[in-house]
Amino acid sequence: MATAEFGSAVRRWRDRVSPEAAGLPAGGQRRAAGLRREELAMLAGISVDYVTRLEQGRASNPSPQVVEALARALRLSGTERAHLFRLAGLLAPGGSTVPTHVTPSVQRMLDRLSGTPVAVFDASWTLLFANPPYAALMGDPSGWRGDERNSVWRHFIGPGSRARYTPEALRAFERALVADVRATFARYPDDPRLRRLVAELRARSERFAELWDSGAVGAHEAARKIIDHPRVGAVTLDCDVLSVSGSDLRIMVFTAEPGSEDADRLALLTVLGTQTLAH
Template sequence: MDETLGTALRRWRDRLSPLDVGRTVRPGRRAAGLRREELAELAGLSVDYVVRLEQGRATSPSAQVVASLARALQLEPMERDHAYRLAGLLPPQEGTISTHVPAGVQRVLARLGEFPVGVFSADWTLLSWTPAWAVLLGDPGARTHAERNLVRAVFATGPRGLAAWPVLNEGDVVNRALVADLRTALVDYPRDRGLIDLVAELRSTSTEFTRLWDEGAVGRHVSTRKIIVHPQVGEVTCDCDVLTVPGCDVRLVVYTVAAGSADAEKLEFLRVTNGVSANGPSPPTPGPFSTP
């Protein structure tokens, strides 16, 4: 019997331990792997759509859906490519930005549930996040793919701008580092159409981006202090660190607060009131891929 995307999804789901995605395994749990509901939640899909994929009734998932499932299932690169082919899609090509988040990084993320942590691709598009990130900065699952790009948010005006990212902009140092990152990414991924279009878009809409780009801006990310303006608790001051993963072109953005501080109390209040603990999230708002 030929393998289908549905049979592969069931096999990968059955082998993944709930502990690897930050779930607490309670006594009496029958499923050794992930339940469909848990996979749907992690991938930002509706449960009904996951059921239809596994049963072969949904046969044309988009590349974004397959990438989201691959991240949720912590697939290795060869398995991810196999999933694309089973879906009738071409795997990501050489010279394009990868949206793959290594399984080890995802396991680290699952164990950092109490901290706001986001995982970004080389073009600064948010790929994965902890529950605490969602309660502090807003649920990324409610945003479009374009709105999840941090560089666009920093330099764009209108609804795609920083209104969706409630972080006060620190100005030139961070902006230079972001522009420098995109310049490096364009050298590393010259065939990535999304990256090419992003640079062209920002050059045509942002005088600040154009100035830094034409100047050949260089810069690097350093530890900074950021102020997040949250509608429930007001200003929360956090230390922000950007961590790179050797051998993988993703970066982790980690927000921390000093223990016992007023900011720590605010963050804990947000976690508690939104049902978030270090053991995993409460069910989130369905993401943009909740329908095929």
């Protein structure tokens, strides 16, 4: 890995991204027009110390997930992203692997939804981006690593989520989720990360293995969900899943009926959660 060159590239690209372009407030005195290290770290979901060590050439071998997160936070083009992967000594994910690149245009759209809980997942349901309202609603994912960031793993093996289901709704949700992963597996059969994930899920979850072997078909789509929030109680929300043409991403958006008690609870927990995250 060209450690110094990687750090220089990150620092150079950080300097060119304005806070406004990254969806951040531009207040306060700034020595430069670009992002601060603290802001880049927050956007990429990594520590400030790690960003500092990367930029100063004191950290080597960043993982593909870290490089992808930096490319997204820095609003890199496809060519720039591929260059950053090369500087890290890595091969940029190609057509045979599940796409994980959040394009600058998609990121700009997400920036304009800053007051709405929004998250972006790849086609295997691994979390790529979550804005502060989503973190306030579903739990802060900034400390999640590896399989912890995959919604399928969390549901069948891990701690689950704050979503509450009736038995019938749970069965339908699980069928659709496994069917969606099956379809992704068929499109990217050579993706080693996806193959390992499916193998672990089949080995450790009888329910997942049963649904996988049944050949269930379907897709994880829009639904009304009840979220059990530890601070404001149950919140009933519409959950829409939008697909991004050409990049195989899923954008999950939670909204409440205007003027309803659920809208009030959503607004309250967003403020409370955002304050907590700020500390």
